Amino acid sequence: MEEPEYAPELDPEHEQAAGWRGFSTLGLFLEEDGWYPQRVDDRPAYRMHYQGANVDIRCLAQIKLEQEQLLIYAYAPMKVPEDKRQLVAEYLTRANYGLHIGNFELDFNDGEVRFKSSLDFEDETLTFIWIRNTIYPSVHLMNRYFPGLMMVMYGEKTPAEAITVIEQ
Incomplete structure (x- = not known):
């Protein structure tokens, strides 16, 4: 990805220059890591996919310009039915306990499940290593815990049983 000859947002004097530099680095x-990103039109973000052993994961990588933060979201490919959301919330809470990087989230309004990891790079230069160390936990943990999510959604296991299976 080539930088334009002059982009005000990359000018060191521009208010959000560090955020835009982080977006360029992202x-x-x-691109170099083989994610085949698609730029999101209305914000500094990219969409991409990750094929895990257990699930095909939609991802979003976004830079919060003013805050100089990197956000990575890994989305489950389906929505949780309304009658299963309490059980899934328990499962995700059990999954979150003890995680060191990131957390699972459930939108009770529409049933969306995602894993979020983030990094604050304020007053620092965002690097490939920091991006890698933020993005890969999201997709790996979504991939790891997805089978348990399915066990809970389809009634095969209780949340506690599903966690025991996944974390063995």
Whole structure:
């Protein structure tokens, strides 16, 4: 990804220059690491996919410009039915306990499940290593815990039983 000859947002004097530099670095990393990112039109973000052993994961990598933060979201490919959301919430809470990087989230309004990891790079230069260490936990943990999510959603296991199976 080539930088334009002059982009005000990359000018060191621009209010959000560090955030835009981070976004440029994020794009370069995603390209070089083989993610095939698609730019999101209305914000500094990219969409991409990750094929895990257990699930095909939709991802979003976003830079919060003013805050100089990197956010990575790994989305489950389906929505949780309304009548299963309490059980799934328990499962995700059990999964979150003890995680060192990131957390699972459930939107009770629509049933969306995602894993989020983030990094604050304020007053620092965002690097490929930091991006890698933020993005891969999201997809790996979604991939790891997805079978348990399915066990709970389809009534095969209780949340506690599903966690025991996944974390063995």
